[in-house]
Amino acid sequence: xxxxxxxxxxxxxxxxxxxxxxxxxxxxxxxxxxxxxxxxxxxxxxxxxxxxxxxxxxxxxxxxxxxxxxxxxxxxxxxxxxxxxxxxxxxxxxxxxxxxxxxxxxxxxxxxxxxxxxxxxxxxxxxxxxxxxxxxxxxxxxxxxxxxxxxxxxxxxxxxxxxxxxxxxxxxxxxxxxxxxxxxxxxxxxxxxxxxxxxxxxxxxxxxxxxxxxxxxxxxxxxxxxxxxxxxxxx
Ligand SMILES: [Zn+2]
Numbered sequence: 001x002x003x004x005x006x007x008x009x010x011x012x013x014x015x016x017x018x019x020x021x022x023x024x025x026x027x028x029x030x031x032x033x034x035x036x037x038x039x040x041x042x043x044x045x046x047x048x049x050x051x052x053x054x055x056x057x058x059x060x061x062x063x064x065x066x067x068x069x070x071x072x073x074x075x076x077x078x079x080x081x082x083x084x085x086x087x088x089x090x091x092x093x094x095x096x097x098x099x100x101x102x103x104x105x106x107x108x109x110x111x112x113x114x115x116x117x118x119x120x121x122x123x124x125x126x127x128x129x130x131x132x133x134x135x136x137x138x139x140x141x142x143x144x145x146x147x148x149x150x151x152x153x154x155x156x157x158x159x160x161x162x163x164x165x166x167x168x169x170x171x172x173x174x175x176x177x178x179x180x181x182x183x184x185x186x187x188x189x190x191x192x193x194x195x196x197x198x199x200x201x202x203x204x205x206x207x208x209x210x211x212x213x214x215x216x217x218x219x220x221x222x223x224x225x226x227x228x229x230x231x232x233x234x235x
Pocket of ligand 1: 200201202203204205224225226227228229
């Protein structure tokens with residue numbers, strides 16, 4: 001059977017475990033938030049390729065415009081030269097150069113149309129990417145707010161639990177409390193574990209017959225002879 005001291009100690013342990021669980025969860029919140037913030041940065045970085053594609057399409061169009069301008073200037077120059085030449089074959093040669101340059105301009109203008117279409121496409125893709133990223137970022141920011149709220153709630157629960165823990169501490173007889181504190185320093189919680197089928201539920205190893213008998217009697221604090229935890233008979 002459970003001794004009154006052990007009953008009090010189990011209440012204390014229950015609150016101590018709750019305290020530890022809350023402290024552990026609160027401790028991890030900043031890491032979780034940092035991980036979400038990294039995701040936001042990744043989402044934003046993903047936009048860079050769409051922005052680069054647009055810049056490249058615009059640069060291509062600009063280069064074509066420069067080429068067209070140069071070809072147009074050449075046509076104008078040839079036409080001026082035509083006015084100055086006197087020989088028919090020279091005039092015809094210039095006429096041929098003008099035709100060639102004009103054909104080149106036509107081809108360049110077609111390419112420019114393609115480039116303009118590519119710019120429109122790149123703008124469309126960037127806009128879509130921005131909308132997707134904005135949605136994802138909003139979801140991530142919502143997650144951060146939830147984590148912050150959760151942390152605030154847990155801090156409140158921790159304060160309550162600590163008060164309850166201190167209350168429970170005053171009710172545990174000092175020898176039992178001292179044993180608990182001593183074991184908790186070197187063994188992960190729980191410190192007080194039930195014993196079933198002559199096995200300690202902390203280390204899952206078989207306890208000696210003496211330990212089992214003492215635990216059944218429940219007259220004193222009994223320790224697992226393997227892991228040193230306090231074992232008790234559940235009845
Ligand atoms: Zn054990």
